[in-house]
Each structure stands twice: as C-alpha cells, then as structure tokens.
Amino acid sequence: MRAKRSGAVGAVLLSVFCWASAAMAQAPVDWQLGLQRAATPVKQQMESFHDLLLVIITAISIFVLGLLVYVVIRFRASANPVPSKTTHNTLIEVVWTVVPVIILVIIAVPSFRLLYFMEKADSPEMTIKATGYQWYWGYEYPDHGGLTFTANMLPDNEIKPGMKRVLETDNRVVVPVNTTVRLYTTAADVLHAWAMPSFGVKKDAVPGRLNETWFRVEREGVYYGQCSEICGTNHGFMPIAVEVVSKEAFDAWVKKAQGGDYTSPAMAAMNAPSPNQTAQVSN
Ligand SMILES: [Cu+2]
Secondary structure, three states, rough: OOHHHHHHHHHHHHHHHHHHHOOOOOOOOOOOOOOOOOHHHHHHHHHHHHHHHHHHHHHHHHHHHHHHHHHHHHHOOOOOOOOOOOOOOOOHHHHHHHHHHHHHHHHHHHHHHHHHHOOOOOOOOOEEEEEEEOOOOEEEHHHHHOOOEOOEEEOHOOOOOOOOOOEOOOEEEEEEEEOEEEEEEEEEEOEEEEEEEHHHHHEEEEEEEEEEEEEEOOOEEEEEEEEEEOOOOOHHHOOOEEEOOHHHHHHHHHHHHHHHOOOOHHHHHHHOOOHHHHHHHOO
C-alpha cells in the first residue's frame, strides 16, 4: 500500500519536473544538473555520446577504486608483514595495455562520427553569417535580400518579464523551425565564439576567416547563448538570443525586416501595449 502511494507521488513529481523543464529548458536554470535540453539533432547525438562516456568513466572509476581498496586492506603492514618482491607479469601487462586500447576505440568511433556530423550540413536551406565585434554580434541573411543587423545586450533597465538578464539582446536572431540553417562565423576585431548550448553549437569566430557550422531547431522558442572566447572587457556581455518561429512567422518577419523593422515576433508581442495599459493611456 505504502509502496503504491510513494509510486504515485513519484509519478506526480516526475511529471511536474518534466513540465517545468519543458517550460524553461531553452536557457540555464537555477540548480540545473546536466546539460540544457537538446533542440537539434546534433545536440541529441552529443547527449547520447555524453551518456556513453559517463557510463564508461563511472565503470573505470569504480574498478580502480575497488582495486585500491583491495590493495590497501589486503596488503597493509599488519596483514602482510613480509612484502613479496614479485615484479612483472606478462599476462597482466598485456591485459592492461590492450583493454584501454579497446576502450579508446569504442570511444573514438562515435566521437569521429559525431565530429563529421556536426561539421557541415548536408543540404542547408538558408544561411546566416554571424560576425563578432567588441562587444556585440552582427548578423547577415544573404538569402533574404542581405538583411543586416546588430544584436547588443539589453541593459538591466530594459529587461521585461519573460526576458533573461545578461542573455537578452535588442535584436534576436530569428530562424524558422525545422529548417537546416548553415551558420558562418567570423570576427571583425579579435577572436570571439558563437555558442548556443541547446543547439550543440560552439564555433570560433576568427578575423579574416570564415568558419562553418549548422543547426536545425526542432522546437519553437527562444534560445540563449553567449560569446565563448575571451574577447576583452565586455566578453561576458555579448549574448546571443535566437528566436525560433514557424515558417510563416519567419516569412512575415523577413518582410518586416526588409522594411527596416527587425523586432522579432515575440519581442513585438511584448512591446505591444496590453489592454490595461491602453485603458490607462485613454484615461
Ligand atoms: Cu566575444
């Protein structure tokens, strides 16, 4: 009876946790354990690779700890007053060379597969170029009439409910959902890096060089990342905010942006006066 009840409580807690993590998974959260929830195929593969490594290192750590504990107890001075002078054991030496090699091969195969998968998109549907500046990002959409805008961190006094302090930008990068986006990164002054944890993307932005990566986001929402290459005084204040919207909303945003208004759909909704505010104004 008690087991049944605790099982039900567990199920409720689990569902609350899953709901909570689904609702706020696009950015780091307080007391977060583990990685941000995956939003792209690359990040999903990174997660499963991470899980595989976790199993392997846990097994190795427990095995080594077990050996140490055994040696410390079994061969302590009181239990083993006359130490043996044995050296070399060919079988053991072969085993402790070959087994680590096999473990490394088991790690290397999925590791290289993932490296090549993240390197380049098969058939990108659109391209965005991100340029790092001290200390903000510039974006270009060459496939959409060469849209160009910059994204600066929003200061604390402009943060509205629903925005993330130090992670929000005045202009968000808007991309359509379920679309393969090729991302070029470069920099205009010093090294920067365009990093978006839930996309599994962290690409150096290097002056005079064009680096390439890609992402295909599977859920609409707002995603936050940061510059991840120490680039000077305000390195910590050049965040990246990506708003993933439906393809229709993206087309509408492109039209608006070509007219000079880069406000993303969600930002536009936040800026629109609520019915209450309108009432106050009319009073
Ligand atoms: Cu930077």
